[in-house]
Amino acid sequence: MAELSVQSEVNKQTKYINFEKVSKRMSFRIFLNNAVKILFFLSTMFGFVVLLFLLYRIFADGLGWISIDFLTNKLSTLPERAGIFGAIVGTIWLMVIVGPLTMLLGIGTAIYLEEYAKKGKVHSFIQTNITNLAGVPSIVFGLLGLTIFVRMFGFGPSIIAGGMTMSLLVLPIVVVAAQEAIRSVPQHLREASYGMGATKWQTIKNIVLPASIAGILTGVILALSRAIGETAPLVALGIPALIIPIPGGVMDNFTVLPMQIYYWTIDSVLVDEYAQMAAATIIVLLIILFLMNSIAIIIRNKFQNRF
Incomplete structure (x- = not known):
């Protein structure tokens, strides 16, 4: 016990x-x-x-500083007469090149890698390099564009050279986002399409892409948001921020809002008004970026609700 x-x-x-x-x-x-x-x-x-x-x-x-005159005047050395109309037009022209080119190459690459390419060492090598390209500094893409598009192809500091360089810069973002969106499509949807007699391309066009369009557009939105605010690649290309004519075609010289902000910020040491003009240009750039993203989000939500 x-x-x-x-x-x-x-x-x-x-x-x-x-x-x-x-x-x-x-x-x-x-x-x-x-x-x-x-x-x-x-x-x-x-x-x-x-x-x-x-x-x-x-x-x-x-x-x-934001007024009708500031938005419609050309660049000038006099702060009271300076405007950003040329930079706004140049920015729009740049997005006209970057948007379609990036979507075509990025979505096409993602479709090939996910739907057609055989899994293996070559596929893994391409996939690894695409992922690594997303972390490469933007100035490297600027030097690449300077070597290939400006000098080798002879485009000079034109809209087409800037658009192609920016497309290379944001292309990995679109490719990775599109791949993830395509992977998220359930396999049984593909099998059902094949069972109905559809070919592989018909299945991709009518089933896979509509079902993944929301994720793809999300990547495109992020890519364009980065492209519209980048400055370093354009500096490497030699894009000016001087008094130049309003661009009227893809082969014309141009400037964009980020470049104008960059140069006015530098020149604010000499002229105090340039700092305020740079701030006003930032506001305009934010508004353009907000409008672009809003339109893209509306389109994305429309397809998302449908599919």
């Missing part, structure tokens, strides 16, 4: 010790969870506050 009493007391002590250890672990995990949650919240708030501060400075400095 004495031995049983001692054993019972030991078991109670062991249970108490185990419960105390479990309680300490649970308390530590709860504390760690709360600490990490607070850290993530502070990180989010830091980025949000910085964004609000930047937007406040931009709108406070540039809102007073």
